[in-house]
Amino acid sequence: MNEIKNFHAAGSAYVLPNIHKILVLRPNAIGDFMFCLPALAALKAAYPDAHLSFIGKSWHADFMRDRPSPIDEVLVIPSVPGISVPPDARCDGREIEHFCASMRKRRYDLAVQIYGGGRYSNPFIKRLGARHCIGLKAPDAEALDRSVPFVYLQNERLRFLEVVGLAGARTVTLANPLVAIERDREEAARVVPERKVPLVILQPGASDVRRHWPTHNFAWVGDALASRGMRIVMCGIAGERHLVADVIENMRAPAIDLTGKLSLSGLCGLLERASLLISNDTGPLHLAVEMARPCVGIYWLTNLLVSGPLNQARHRAAMSIKIHCPICGQENVRARCEHDVCFVDDIAADEVLAMAEDLLDER
Helix, strand or coil: CHHHHHHHHCCCCCCCCCCCEEEEECCCCHHHHHHHHHHHHHHHHHCCCCEEEEEECHHHHHHHCCCCCCCCEEEECCCCECCCECCCCCCCHHHHHHHHHHHHHHCCCEEEECCCCCCCHHHHHHCCCCCEEEEEECCCCCCCCEEEECCCCCCHHHHHHHHHHCCCCCCCCCCCCCCCCHHHHHHHHHHCCCCCCCEEEEECCCCCHHHCCCHHHHHHHHHHHHCCCCEEEECCCHHHHHHHHHHHHHCCCCEEECCCCCCHHHHHHHHHHCCEEEEECCHHHHHHHHCCCCEEEEEEHHHHHHHCCCCCCCEEEEEECCCECCCCCCECCCCCCCCCCCCCCCCCHHHHHHHHHHHHHHC
């Protein structure tokens, strides 16, 4: 009881005693995972001897295997409504309870919820039985021991650092915590054999069509950089094949098509070798940011607010401030209209090229 009282009374600078096991909940996609790495690094620095378990998805387990990071183990979450699957999904309650019971048996000292406002995630993390629970809280979410209000359109990396600050974690460095490992390099070398010609990676896809910079702009920038002696590589998942094909078709210079040919691990290996990445606001961009690789990000206004990196030296942001749909005129900041149209097509290709050349000249 005194420990809880001190925890509340001493403020966010208080480091809890007797923290041996920490649990963090964030079963997200690639870019979303990158946002929480600075907070995980701060948490590990505050509790260097604690075992840090991360509740994520199967891809987290595959990607983080043998990779140096603040995470000691990844625990794959089952299908849980509102967390790992949609809220109305039919799930096996016995499987969920079995997972929760196994977490309770581990007797975690601190659980950290950094997965949304907590409507679904706060009740879930409280079921895991940790001595202390901290995290994010929207107005309609259950209370935790300590929480940071979940407010729309705030920088995710800073938000998560504020959450772990509730347990005394402090940002001691802005050094990026993600590094390539040998299996990353081996896969990248198999797909793109190493040569002395510098590589530039173009990433024309993103999960939201509104963030798709026009492919003819990617092509124009790719040609301009190829004329500087760069080797152009196109990346994307299988569902982005049409975008990559359109860029290549509009280019005069040759480009290597890696659509669907690299795992996330292999992409790490390729980014380590690349002189530059030019990308829409999507997972590979934030992977490059956390690896401290030179990159130009093409952002829609709201996305830069949410996902802007902490380190700026090797990052340039080309941003559109368009907020109204060009078809229906609806403002798309707080509500999305039905039209799948580009909101970043007013970003000029020569602006992106100037940023790219600036980073290349610095190298």
